[in-house]
Amino acid sequence: MKNPAREKFLPMLSPYVDGELTPEERQQVDQHLQNNKESAAQVADFRAGDGLMRNALDLQADDVDWKKFTEDVMARVTPEKLPLFERLKLTLSEMFLYQRGPMVAGLVGAAAAVAIAIPLTMSLVGQAPVGYGAGRVEVQTVSVDTEATVKPVVFETESGDAVIWVVDAPEKKDGGRKKGGGSDEEDIAPVPPTDEPKQQDL
Amino acid sequence: MVRPALATDDITLVQRVRQGDQRAYKLLVERYQRKVYGVALGMVKDKEEARDVAQEAFIKVYKYLEHFKGDASFYTWLYRITVNICIDVLRKKGSTRGTDHLEFDESVRMDVSEANIGALGTRLGTNPQKAALRRELADKITAAIGQIPETHRQILLLREVEGMSYEDLARTLDIPKGTVMSRLFHARLKMQKILSGYLELDEAKAGVGHEG
Amino acid sequence: MTTLLRRTVLFAVTALASVAFADGAVAVQADVVFASTAKGTVDPSLEKMQQTLGAKVKYLTLEKRSSQKLTVDATPVTVALPNGKSASVSLEHLKGGVATLRVKLPPADATYSLAKDKAFYLQGGAHEGGDLWLVLSQPK
Numbered sequence A: 001m002k003n004p005a006r007e008k009f010l011p012m013l014s015p016y017v018d019g020e021l022t023p024e025e026r027q028q029v030d031q032h033l034q035n036n037k038e039s040a041a042q043v044a045d046f047r048a049g050d051g052l053m054r055n056a057l058d059l060q061a062d063d064v065d066w067k068k069f070t071e072d073v074m075a076r077v078t079p080e081k082l083p084l085f086e087r088l089k090l091t092l093s094e095m096f097l098y099q100r101g102p103m104v105a106g107l108v109g110a111a112a113a114v115a116i117a118i119p120l121t122m123s124l125v126g127q128a129p130v131g132y133g134a135g136r137v138e139v140q141t142v143s144v145d146t147e148a149t150v151k152p153v154v155f156e157t158e159s160g161d162a163v164i165w166v167v168d169a170p171e172k173k174d175g176g177r178k179k180g181g182g183s184d185e186e187d188i189a190p191v192p193p194t195d196e197p198k199q200q201d202l
Numbered sequence B: 001m002v003r004p005a006l007a008t009d010d011i012t013l014v015q016r017v018r019q020g021d022q023r024a025y026k027l028l029v030e031r032y033q034r035k036v037y038g039v040a041l042g043m044v045k046d047k048e049e050a051r052d053v054a055q056e057a058f059i060k061v062y063k064y065l066e067h068f069k070g071d072a073s074f075y076t077w078l079y080r081i082t083v084n085i086c087i088d089v090l091r092k093k094g095s096t097r098g099t100d101h102l103e104f105d106e107s108v109r110m111d112v113s114e115a116n117i118g119a120l121g122t123r124l125g126t127n128p129q130k131a132a133l134r135r136e137l138a139d140k141i142t143a144a145i146g147q148i149p150e151t152h153r154q155i156l157l158l159r160e161v162e163g164m165s166y167e168d169l170a171r172t173l174d175i176p177k178g179t180v181m182s183r184l185f186h187a188r189l190k191m192q193k194i195l196s197g198y199l200e201l202d203e204a205k206a207g208v209g210h211e212g
Numbered sequence C: 001m002t003t004l005l006r007r008t009v010l011f012a013v014t015a016l017a018s019v020a021f022a023d024g025a026v027a028v029q030a031d032v033v034f035a036s037t038a039k040g041t042v043d044p045s046l047e048k049m050q051q052t053l054g055a056k057v058k059y060l061t062l063e064k065r066s067s068q069k070l071t072v073d074a075t076p077v078t079v080a081l082p083n084g085k086s087a088s089v090s091l092e093h094l095k096g097g098v099a100t101l102r103v104k105l106p107p108a109d110a111t112y113s114l115a116k117d118k119a120f121y122l123q124g125g126a127h128e129g130g131d132l133w134l135v136l137s138q139p140k
Helices: A004-018 A023-035 A037-061 A066-077 A084-098 A100-126 B010-018 B022-044 B047-063 B074-093 B098-107 B119-124 B135-145 B150-162 B166-173 B177-202 C002-024 C044-053
Strands: A133-144 A150-156 A162-168 C026-036 C061-072 C077-080 C086-095 C098-105 C108-115 C119-127 C130-137
Touching (some): A004 A037, A004 B177, A023 A037, A037 B022, A037 B135, A133 A162, A133 C098, A162 C108, B010 B022, B022 B135, B022 B150, B047 B074, B074 B150, B074 B166, B135 B150, B135 B177, B150 B166, B166 B177, C026 C044, C044 C061, C044 C119, C108 C119
Antiparallel strands (some): A133 C108, C026 C061, C026 C130, C098 C108
16 A cells, blocks of 8 residues: 555544544545546445445344244333332333223222212211111100000110000090190109109090 | 223333332333343354353342442443343353453454455345344354354444444443444454455355455 | 232222212111010110110110111112011211111101211110111111
């Protein structure tokens, strides 16, 4: 290689091919290549050689089963089984990343169900069962058989309960039905049945 | 429903992997597996070995992902690991020639007289297509890559297979940029010589112009 | 999502339907209790009864002889007492969430309105030296 210009530019031919020269250097090399066919052929050889190598390796890569390759790698990097909480956290995080739509829809559905179910349940729990809407038991009518020798005594307690005693009636009274608001506890003296209890107006 | 595109750049995927997202690592493997294999094949020459090296590289990267600082590109880190595994494999096989050869190689005077200059470019053009490449020739080229010194081979592979810039090459191989330039030049000269020899054999020494 | 909504609607419809169905019937707990002034045991669940009746009679023995949950509608439901008597319970009407029951336990015949967590006590005659009581209350 006697040509001093070629000797000077030769080391620059490789970075020239790689596009790693400054614009000034590139311009100088371009000019040299126009005047030196050997250097121009060398650049062509570099490019052809690079292309051959790239394509040859790419062709060889076609022979590999890449799906299996990926599976093998992933099988070997799968970490030890995480604790349940960590797995749940990870699953939720992955669901949020990769299945955001279905997950949001599911959450909305769940929220709607809770919004409907909670008030409904609360109303069922907090409210009295059917028929028990009153605050205290109220005796509306009471009677005994006309032939009976007993009489009913109604006793409504302060706590809201109601008691009907059936006591002996020495003097037979009319067994007609009592209607109306019933009697208060005050109306009937809390006396033992052996005594004559105060009867309400029957 | 149009779903917003997820960020799938290397750094984002690495962060996801660190959070335990296996799928993110699968994406990284799928992104780089062919090229990592290409580099490994060029280095170790044997297909099975190259496959093992490539797998080992991905497994090692995963294992040490916590140590990846993110100050360099993920792929430069990946290729550095790949090249190191290749060197280990070659060393075990006793086929590595050490640094003596490298020093000699780089200090040698740039003598291109033996290269059949223009042979490749004349026959193949400057951009040979993959479709035009015959399987036997591809095998020969792969074998030719294996003939050049190890340090030249790795830099040439990283440049041609991965398309790394000189800066990335310097970072990956931990050498000055000037050395990158020098090694690549020598590597190309050697490849040019070997490949043109193959072509001459392949085409029964068709007349190739050689300007002095 | 569709399945979830369908289930939610079904749940609501079922709940409303059960309320609507219940309009013609009420649930009533019917206990028959033997009460005696003789010293004995008081069923812990009847301590409130002992207290309620205590204003008139100091019962020292209170035992449940039968306990059943009735579904009471217009058709009388019979509750047998161990002294041979039997009571019949029927729904007179249900207005504004308050049910009125008719209870016949000869010789008495009464109507009363139910109340939440309250009880109705009707003396059912003598038995074994003591008294039998029919206790109607809200089922637990």
